[in-house]
Amino acid sequence: MGIHTSVDPETGAVRFLSPEGALCRPIPSSLSDELLVTLYRAMTRTRIFDGKAVALQRTGQLGTFASALGQEAVGVGAAAAMQAHDVLAPSYRDHGAQFLRGMTMAECLLYWGGDERGSDFAGPRLDFPNCVPVATQIAHAVGASYAFRLQRADRVVVTFIGDGGTANGGFYEALNMAGVWRTPTVIIINNNGWAISTPCALECAAPTLAQKGVAVGIEGWQIDGNDVVAVYDTVRQAVEKARAGQGPTLIEALTYRLGDHTTADDATRYRDPELVRREWAREPIARLRAYLLRKGAWNQEKEDALQRESLEEVGQAVNAYLATHSAGCDAMFDHLYATLPASYVSQRDTARRFEPKGGGGHG
Amino acid sequence: MAELSLVEAVNHALAYEMANDESVLLLGEDIGVNGGVFRATNGLQARFGRERVIDTPLAEGAIAGVAVGMAAMGLKPVAEIQFTGFIYPTIDQMINHASRLRNRTRGRLTCPMVLRSPYGAGIHAPEHHSESPEALFAHMPGLRVVVPSSPARAYGLLLAAMRDPDPVVFLEPTRLYRLFKQEVADEGESLPLDACFLSREGKDVTLVAWGAMMQETLAAADALEQQGVDAEVIDVATIKPLDMETILRSVEKTGRCVIIHEAPRTAGFGAEIAAEIAERALFSLLAPVKRVAAYDVVVPLSRLERQYIPSVDRIVDAVRSVMEGS
Numbered sequence A: 001m002g003i004h005t006s007v008d009p010e011t012g013a014v015r016f017l018s019p020e021g022a023l024c025r026p027i028p029s030s031l032s033d034e035l036l037v038t039l040y041r042a043m044t045r046t047r048i049f050d051g052k053a054v055a056l057q058r059t060g061q062l063g064t065f066a067s068a069l070g071q072e073a074v075g076v077g078a079a080a081a082m083q084a085h086d087v088l089a090p091s092y093r094d095h096g097a098q099f100l101r102g103m104t105m106a107e108c109l110l111y112w113g114g115d116e117r118g119s120d121f122a123g124p125r126l127d128f129p130n131c132v133p134v135a136t137q138i139a140h141a142v143g144a145s146y147a148f149r150l151q152r153a154d155r156v157v158v159t160f161i162g163d164g165g166t167a168n169g170g171f172y173e174a175l176n177m178a179g180v181w182r183t184p185t186v187i188i189i190n191n192n193g194w195a196i197s198t199p200c201a202l203e204c205a206a207p208t209l210a211q212k213g214v215a216v217g218i219e220g221w222q223i224d225g226n227d228v229v230a231v232y233d234t235v236r237q238a239v240e241k242a243r244a245g246q247g248p249t250l251i252e253a254l255t256y257r258l259g260d261h262t263t264a265d266d267a268t269r270y271r272d273p274e275l276v277r278r279e280w281a282r283e284p285i286a287r288l289r290a291y292l293l294r295k296g297a298w299n300q301e302k303e304d305a306l307q308r309e310s311l312e313e314v315g316q317a318v319n320a321y322l323a324t325h326s327a328g329c330d331a332m333f334d335h336l337y338a339t340l341p342a343s344y345v346s347q348r349d350t351a352r353r354f355e356p357k358g359g360g361g362h363g
Numbered sequence B: 001m002a003e004l005s006l007v008e009a010v011n012h013a014l015a016y017e018m019a020n021d022e023s024v025l026l027l028g029e030d031i032g033v034n035g036g037v038f039r040a041t042n043g044l045q046a047r048f049g050r051e052r053v054i055d056t057p058l059a060e061g062a063i064a065g066v067a068v069g070m071a072a073m074g075l076k077p078v079a080e081i082q083f084t085g086f087i088y089p090t091i092d093q094m095i096n097h098a099s100r101l102r103n104r105t106r107g108r109l110t111c112p113m114v115l116r117s118p119y120g121a122g123i124h125a126p127e128h129h130s131e132s133p134e135a136l137f138a139h140m141p142g143l144r145v146v147v148p149s150s151p152a153r154a155y156g157l158l159l160a161a162m163r164d165p166d167p168v169v170f171l172e173p174t175r176l177y178r179l180f181k182q183e184v185a186d187e188g189e190s191l192p193l194d195a196c197f198l199s200r201e202g203k204d205v206t207l208v209a210w211g212a213m214m215q216e217t218l219a220a221a222d223a224l225e226q227q228g229v230d231a232e233v234i235d236v237a238t239i240k241p242l243d244m245e246t247i248l249r250s251v252e253k254t255g256r257c258v259i260i261h262e263a264p265r266t267a268g269f270g271a272e273i274a275a276e277i278a279e280r281a282l283f284s285l286l287a288p289v290k291r292v293a294a295y296d297v298v299v300p301l302s303r304l305e306r307q308y309i310p311s312v313d314r315i316v317d318a319v320r321s322v323m324e325g326s
């Protein structure tokens, strides 16, 4: 079935599943049907979460939110290839990966709802919080992975960055150090085509972003980021390589941002909706579903149940989020230092004195 | 005369100067087709072309650095940094180069650039979108730091900034971008830099503020009037170099001063003003100078930002204690 090439004919990127869900090459043995279903479920949950989060923002119940619509395969595939004791240094659009690693949906909502407690993940205690200043997280990943190597810890750090972010000095500098120090780092470029309104071609004149590894002595691989099989298998190899002490890898995952940049953005100002309509034919979830259906590993009944369960799960997270009362003004001081310096006491007293009754609301 | 919001006033000032001075060009992230994330540059790429309204790669350090190069060679670049949380990589270029090029070359090369950025809290923005770093820039010799507090002042001061032969950091209070409109004559008339504006006359106490905090400060002055306290309000406008004379004249008249700012208190710019008053007008004071500033904390995410920004109540309370202490 399908064409037997291993790469996207247009981009040359590694691919297993065609946009129609046909096999381009055999599914690697690392991916059982069970794992494929897990990935499918995780992508679907992420998409349903995103839809709800955008709706919450539109109704004034959430702050600005960055949806991962269309890019679910990158985060989900990568996180599934990590081990629990590895560390994730995410950007701000990587909740698909964070959910698989144990961050709860309620925590995610709390963060975008304007409450720092959303970054106090119950699950992955060593994972870094969302990183908003673009490209600054790459250096953290390199430093963290250096620490693991020094500690003889069997740990790898995976970090994400957008295509626009690769234009930033922070990216180049950190990538170079990873190359020189050969740290156990996996750097994944989430190339969704856009940095807000700026298309990739205005961020970088090189033909691919993967080749940015060349200049710093790091292997760079380009993959179809809408093919979760390609993402999983490639990141798995990079993680194993890092764990085996063979240094960092740069992976460019080609995907597409189907939504606005954030809820504060209006992509119709700079992007032809026709382009987006065409990209929907390449999106990752329908692709895997088509494959699984054909294989008999999925059916309508399971799909209905998944939709129901996911909506319920998201609904519960929303309720938990909406029921979380504002932390109150002390929260501004609580985690500033290990212990509040004496000179702060009068400032905190002032904050308490002027604290409005009832605390802050949502969003 | 048109009724303009502050962000529209910025847009008009940029357009006016681009139309009248070919050396002015704009650069920044998403400022072209998108017109900037706040629309400050709306329509300008369509009008002036891609060579003069440049969508840059996502690289703040280089944005400031190329602006230095452009400015040294006779252009007048106006660089936009999307939010002040992302302005910090420009500090290397601004402190090591933009602010000193004239001095280092004994006037042979100069740097007539403007670094614009929306700044401050109060719009429920995500993390790192609400910072107030005016004091960092004010600490750099050779820079001008300007903060408008209204559409008319944004228009006139931005024109002045673009015409100034030295580098100007122009911080636009995001909270004011669309808060209110004002009649602004789009006739290319600039306002003076390096001068404070007397925004309200009074005789009992001098309130000194800038940018978005002018809103709370003027509201506090109204509230105080109800309580029989006649406050004079000064809009600093140019943080650096500071027009201390206007402030001193007022303090000598009222004998009391409260300084209000949204940046954290410690080493905030209010400290500088208070120190100047202590050095030069101590014996005119009837009560100690007071500061109402943000706490020395990280700008909290949106749920607590209203408690971070100094409130009208806090200003009124500070003024009352100054009045009682004298």
Ligand SMILES: Cc1ncc(C[n+]2csc(CCOP(=O)(O)OP(=O)(O)O)c2C)c(N)n1
Pocket (backbone or CB within 6 Å): A093, A132, A133, A134, A135, A161, A162, A163, A164, A165, A166, A190, A192, A194, A195, A196, A257, A261, B029, B058, B060, B082, B086
């Ligand atoms: C250093 C820095 N500059 C500017 C911004 C504002 N900003 C937020 S996201 C973004 C575009 C990022 O594009 P890309 O790296 O491709 O990632 P994407 O959002 O598309 O996932 C910009 C300019 C920022 N967060 N950090």
